[in-house]
Amino acid sequence: xxxxxxxxxxxxxxxxxxxxxxxxxxxxxxxxxxxxxxxxxxxxxxxxxxxxxxxxxxxxxxxxxxxxxxxxxxxxxxxxxxxxxxxxxxxxxxxxxxxxxxxxxxxxxxxxxxxxxxxxxxxxxxxxxxxxxx
Numbered sequence: 001x002x003x004x005x006x007x008x009x010x011x012x013x014x015x016x017x018x019x020x021x022x023x024x025x026x027x028x029x030x031x032x033x034x035x036x037x038x039x040x041x042x043x044x045x046x047x048x049x050x051x052x053x054x055x056x057x058x059x060x061x062x063x064x065x066x067x068x069x070x071x072x073x074x075x076x077x078x079x080x081x082x083x084x085x086x087x088x089x090x091x092x093x094x095x096x097x098x099x100x101x102x103x104x105x106x107x108x109x110x111x112x113x114x115x116x117x118x119x120x121x122x123x124x125x126x127x128x129x130x131x132x133x134x
Contacts, residue, residue, distance in 0.1 A: 005093075006033050008113030010073050010106040011041065013096070029080055029108060031117050032133035039093060040133040042085045042116070046076040053077065057119035064116045073106040082120050085130055 005011075009030040016026040032040035046068075052058060055067045062083030068076040096102035108116075117134050120126055 004107075005104055006030060007117070008108040008110060009033075009104050010044075010108060012103050012105040014101045016043075027074075027078075027105065028086075029113070029116065031085065031113070031120060034133070036090055038087045038089055038133060040085055040087055040130055042080045042082055042120075044074070044078050044080050046074075046078055048077070048079070051079050057115065057122065059119060059122035059124075062123055062125070064119045066112070072108055072112055080116060082116075082123050083125055085120065085126065087130060087133065 007030055011028040011030065013026050013028060015023040017023050027044040028041040029044060030039055030041050051061065051063060052065065053067075055065050057064055059082075062081065064080040064082055066072050066074055066078045066080065068074050068078060093102065120134070121131060
């Protein structure tokens with residue numbers, strides 16, 4: 001299956017800039033994407049930092065855990081930080097894609113992508129504007 005930009009796409013963002021100004025290559029998962037509109041993405045991390053190894057939704061803690069069994073793109077245990085989901089303007093996505101800084105690296109199974117989206121709906125600090133992009 002060829003990966004394309006859309007719900008469940010795993011994006012690789014070269015030199016993603018964090019709020020503190022530091023940069024690092026990061027993976028993101030697209031949770032909502034509509035042509036010509038903003039997209040909703042969530043950052044992925046393999047750093048456990050007091051997170052549970054139980055697979056699935058952890059709404060109180062604000063993350064979704066994907067075991068690193070290579071079944072779902074990630075080779076290591078990965079936590080999607082749902083409390084830190086981000087809205088990205090389509091023009092920025094296009095610009096990053098054209099520069100090669102943002103590429104589609106893979107695709108999650110649609111049932112997994114939907115489970116992550118449903119988990120996001122259970123997070124208290126997610127805004128209605130963010131949820132409207134699902």
